[in-house]
Amino acid sequence: MAPATSPADEPDGGAPAVRIRLDLAYDGTAFSGWARQPGLRTVQTVLEEALATVLRLPQAPRLVVAGRTDAGVHARGQVAHVDLPADAWLAAPGRASRSPGDAVTRRLAAVVPPDVVVHRARPAPPGFDARFSALWRRYAYRIADDVAARDPLRRAEVTWHPRSLDVPAMDAAARGLLGEHDFAAYCRPREGATTIRTLLAFGWERDGHGLAVAHVRADAFCHSMVRALVGACLAVGEGRREPTWPAQVLAGGLRHPGVTVAPPRGLTLEEVSYPDDAGLAARAEESRAVRTLAG
Amino acid sequence: MAPATSPADEPDGGAPAVRIRLDLAYDGTAFSGWARQPGLRTVQTVLEEALATVLRLPQAPRLVVAGRTDAGVHARGQVAHVDLPADAWLAAPGRASRSPGDAVTRRLAAVVPPDVVVHRARPAPPGFDARFSALWRRYAYRIADDVAARDPLRRAEVTWHPRSLDVPAMDAAARGLLGEHDFAAYCRPREGATTIRTLLAFGWERDGHGLAVAHVRADAFCHSMVRALVGACLAVGEGRREPTWPAQVLAGGLRHPGVTVAPPRGLTLEEVSYPDDAGLAARAEESRAVRTLAG
Numbered sequence: 001m002a003p004a005t006s007p008a009d010e011p012d013g014g015a016p017a018v019r020i021r022l023d024l025a026y027d028g029t030a031f032s033g034w035a036r037q038p039g040l041r042t043v044q045t046v047l048e049e050a051l052a053t054v055l056r057l058p059q060a061p062r063l064v065v066a067g068r069t070d071a072g073v074h075a076r077g078q079v080a081h082v083d084l085p086a087d088a089w090l091a092a093p094g095r096a097s098r099s100p101g102d103a104v105t106r107r108l109a110a111v112v113p114p115d116v117v118v119h120r121a122r123p124a125p126p127g128f129d130a131r132f133s134a135l136w137r138r139y140a141y142r143i144a145d146d147v148a149a150r151d152p153l154r155r156a157e158v159t160w161h162p163r164s165l166d167v168p169a170m171d172a173a174a175r176g177l178l179g180e181h182d183f184a185a186y187c188r189p190r191e192g193a194t195t196i197r198t199l200l201a202f203g204w205e206r207d208g209h210g211l212a213v214a215h216v217r218a219d220a221f222c223h224s225m226v227r228a229l230v231g232a233c234l235a236v237g238e239g240r241r242e243p244t245w246p247a248q249v250l251a252g253g254l255r256h257p258g259v260t261v262a263p264p265r266g267l268t269l270e271e272v273s274y275p276d277d278a279g280l281a282a283r284a285e286e287s288r289a290v291r292t293l294a295g
Numbered sequence: 296m297a298p299a300t301s302p303a304d305e306p307d308g309g310a311p312a313v314r315i316r317l318d319l320a321y322d323g324t325a326f327s328g329w330a331r332q333p334g335l336r337t338v339q340t341v342l343e344e345a346l347a348t349v350l351r352l353p354q355a356p357r358l359v360v361a362g363r364t365d366a367g368v369h370a371r372g373q374v375a376h377v378d379l380p381a382d383a384w385l386a387a388p389g390r391a392s393r394s395p396g397d398a399v400t401r402r403l404a405a406v407v408p409p410d411v412v413v414h415r416a417r418p419a420p421p422g423f424d425a426r427f428s429a430l431w432r433r434y435a436y437r438i439a440d441d442v443a444a445r446d447p448l449r450r451a452e453v454t455w456h457p458r459s460l461d462v463p464a465m466d467a468a469a470r471g472l473l474g475e476h477d478f479a480a481y482c483r484p485r486e487g488a489t490t491i492r493t494l495l496a497f498g499w500e501r502d503g504h505g506l507a508v509a510h511v512r513a514d515a516f517c518h519s520m521v522r523a524l525v526g527a528c529l530a531v532g533e534g535r536r537e538p539t540w541p542a543q544v545l546a547g548g549l550r551h552p553g554v555t556v557a558p559p560r561g562l563t564l565e566e567v568s569y570p571d572d573a574g575l576a577a578r579a580e581e582s583r584a585v586r587t588l589a590g
Contacts, residue, residue, distance in 0.1 A: 027447040074448055109442050114455075117445045147404050150412045152322040153369055153452045153563070160409075268448070 016086040020104075021079065021124040022047075022063070027115040027156050028074040028264065035068050043069075046116055047080070047108075054107035055088040066130045066272040067137050070224065072264030074157055077138075077271040081130040089123075127281025128274070132288050136200055137221060138271040141214040141230045141262065142207075145237075149210035158211060159266030165237035167212050171204040173236040174214065176247035177229065178202060185249050185256060186229055187222035194290065195222050204233065212237070215270075220287070230262040311381040315399075316419040317342075317358070320371045322410040322451050323559065328366040329373075338364075341411055342375070342403075349402035350383040361425045361567040362432050365519065367559030369452055372433075372566040376425040384418075422576025423569070427583050431495055432516060433566040436509040436525045436557065437502075440532075444505035453506060454561030460532035462507050466499040468531040469509065471542035472524065473497060480544050480551060481524055482517035489585070490517050499528065507532070510565075515582070525557040 024047070032040035036048070048060040065080040093103040101122040108118045127133065142158045144150045145165040151158070180198040187195045201217035214233065216226050232246035235258060249256045275283050319342070327335035331343070343355040361374040388398040396417040403413045422428065437453045439445045440460040446453070472494055479490040496512035509528065511521050527541035530553060544551045570578050 025445075025447050027450070076446065076448065105442055109445075114450055115447050117442065117447050119443045119445070147400055147412065148414045150320075150404075150414070151371065152320050152410050152412050153371065154449065155322070155409055156451075157448045 017083045018086045018089050019081055019083050019124040019128060020089065020101075020121055021081050021128060021130065022118055023120040024078050024080065024116065024118045025076045026074060026078070026117070028069060028072050029156050030115055031071065033069055033071040033073070034065055034075075034078075043075075043116060046112060047118070048082075050108055050111045051082065051084075051104075053111055054104060055084065055092060057085070057088060064130050066134050067221075067269045069267075069269055070227075070264055073267045073269070075269040078269055079130045079134070079272045079274075081124055081128060125277040125280060127277075127284060129280070129284040130272075132284035133274050133280045134220070134287070135273045135275055135283065136217050136219050137269060138201075138215065138217040138273075139221075139226045140268050140270050141216065141226065141266045142268070143212040143266055144210070145212055146210060151209065157266070157268055159263050161212075161234075163238055165212050165234070166239065167204050167206055167237065169239075169243050170212070170214075170233040170237040172243040173233050173246045174202040174204055174229070176244060177250055181250055182253060183222060183225055183250065184253050186225050186232070186259070188224050190223065193222070196290075197221065197225070202229065204237075224261050226267060227262045227264065228259055230266075231260040232258075234260070234262060312378045313381045313384050314376055314378050314419040314423060315384065315396075315416055316423060316425065317375045317377065317413055318415040319373050319375065319411065319413045321369060321373070321412070323364060323367050323369040324451050325410055326366065328368070329360055329362070329364045329370075338370075338411060341407060342413070343377075345403055345406045346377065346379075346399075348406055349399060350379065350387060352380070352383060359425050361429050362516075362564045364562075364564055365522075365559055368562045368564070370564040373564055374425045374429070374567045374569075376419055376423060420572040420575060422572075422579060424575070424579040425567075427579035428569050428575045429515070429582070430568045430570055430578065431512050431514050432564060433496075433510065433512040433568075434516075434521050435563050435565050436511070436521065436561045437563070438507040438561055439505070440507055441505060446504065452561070452563055454558050456507075456529075458533055460507050460529070461534065462499050462501055462532065464534075464538050465507070465509075465528040465532040467538040468528050468541045469497040469499055469511075469524070471539060472545055476545055477548060478517060478520055478545065479548050481520050481527070481554070483519050485518065488517070491585075492516065492520070497524065499532075519556050521562060522557045522559065523554055525561070526555040527553075529555070529557060 026043050031043050034043045036042055036044045044063055048063055052060040061082045061084055063080045063082050069075055089100050092100040104121040105118055143161050144158050145161040150160055178199050182195055183197050184195040198219045204212060204214050207213045214230055232249060235241040236243050249259060321338050326338050329338045331337055331339045339358055343358055347355040356377045356379055358375045358377050364370055384395050387395040399416045400413055438456045439453050440456040445455055475493040477490055478492050482490045493514045496510060499507060499509050502508045509525060527544060530536040531538050544554060
């Protein structure tokens with residue numbers, strides 16, 4: 001994906017543009033992931049078409065997202081940006097006395113299906129790039145490993161696992177992976193892209209509803225990385241592997257057939273963090289350099 | 296509905312019976328309520344047929360439930376009982392070394408659709424009746440009254456309300472209804488049944504996710520009562536009525552056209568409470584007498 005245009009760019013053949021930050025959430029169950037794919041229902045497609053509708057744009061604008069989630073993966077704290085013609089943005093409230101951001105949020109709510117919600121739309125600060133300005137992404141993975149913990153009302157975001165899990169052993173395994181490493185063993189490789197990442201937090205706990213929950217935070221994740229990390233911990237939680245095994249796989253540097261990628265249902269992008277406004281542009285430059293050169 | 300048989304009864308033409316307590320949960324979205332109705336998908340039908348399947352019964356057994364929820368209403372802490380042939384119950388584990396309760400729970404999990412979960416099945420103590428032994432039922436009603444609080448992953452159990460609500464005013468209104476009253480103004484009347492109920496708790500708060508949540512607890516509820524109480528509070532929360540108005544409607548004793556029954560989506564039966572085993576039979580006798588005579 002090419003880096004996004006800056007707020008000063010002019011996407012619409014010369015008309016002034018404004019960069020908008022969108023904060024959004026979705027139930028990924030019925031989506032073929034975030035990224036636009038021909039003929040498939042994706043979150044990006046639904047939102048780009050909704051924006052074109054509510055802003056009466058002749059052509060759907062392009063969204064850039066913080067976390068390109070896979071098919072079936074959810075998001076509660078997803079962030080995207082989009083460059084829009086300034087006149088269309090400013091005209092959004094019509095005769096209503098509200099800000100363009102409030103007007104667009106309300107209109108999107110009326111147009112998008114109920115498995116997507118745009119919580120907020122507002123002009124982004126200078127230098128903001130939803131993908132490259134991010135400091136870190138935080139995911140949660142939720143598992144009901146006991147029939148008594150299965151809540152049919154929350155089944156969209158929880159994996160129902162048929163065997164009970166040793167959560168302290170999984171937690172020990174997770175902590176052995178923290179820090180900056182080459183996560184090639186847990187990534188689907190992509191040409192010319194680095195697999196070096198910094199795992200800032202990774203641990204397992206029992207929550208108040210009896211679920212086994214992982215919280216995973218890193219500067220960025222490569223493709224299917226969180227679900228591969230969870231899969232390695234599942235082997236530990238079921239007693240098939242020692243808690244030191246996931247770190248051994250990491251050190252091996254190669255994908256291991258014993259690591260099963262965990263199902264997407266349990267995975268939710270919970271939060272994306274950005275630096276203060278003054279640090280946005282520098283952070284974006286730094287990320288671009290690391291992600292493209294280091295590989 | 297006739298009172299349930301006691302554990303000593305013999306439902307299967309003379310074979311000894313055992314009364315089983317089921318603890319269960321369901322997402323009511325795709326159900327036409329709890330109660331069996333010809334040609335409709337109801338929770339009772341699905342569970343009775345599942346029990347017949349896993350216990351290889353010639354005929355579906357009859358369930359008696361604590362809270363007969365309406366179409367679209369959910370349950371997280373529902374309780375039911377069923378009288379089963381003792382030999383079928385005892386044979387449930389087959390060759391597996393687990394209790395009949397564990398065996399039945401596991402087998403039901405494999406048979407019922409994912410919008411119903413039986414958390415536990417076990418022999419009920421003497422005198423237990425899921426409906427009449429209950430001391431109280433507790434419901435929650437959840438409303439997202441701001442786009443920012445809409446979580447697509449929890450949309451099954453939350454009503455999305457288009458206007459923002461004054462929760463402290465709703466809380467004041469709710470507290471004005473506490474105690475024993477004739478709730479005829481909030482009930483759909485039924486021939487020969489009392490509408491006198493004791494509202495043990497009713498209040499509104501903002502939860503940690505920005506939702507407006509009501510917790511409602513009573514010895515029992517008549518038909519559509521919780522949703523009518525919520526509807527009266529919504530009129531207060533939107534500023535259309537004073538916080539004293541729901542109590543005035545109650546005192547009037549007649550259904551009021553200003554009270555709109557709130558949508559089922561936001562309503563969940565969270566908990567049913569029973570006395571200690573020694574008090575079960577006496578409580579059931581008391582409830583039967585009150586519910587049938589006082590009307």
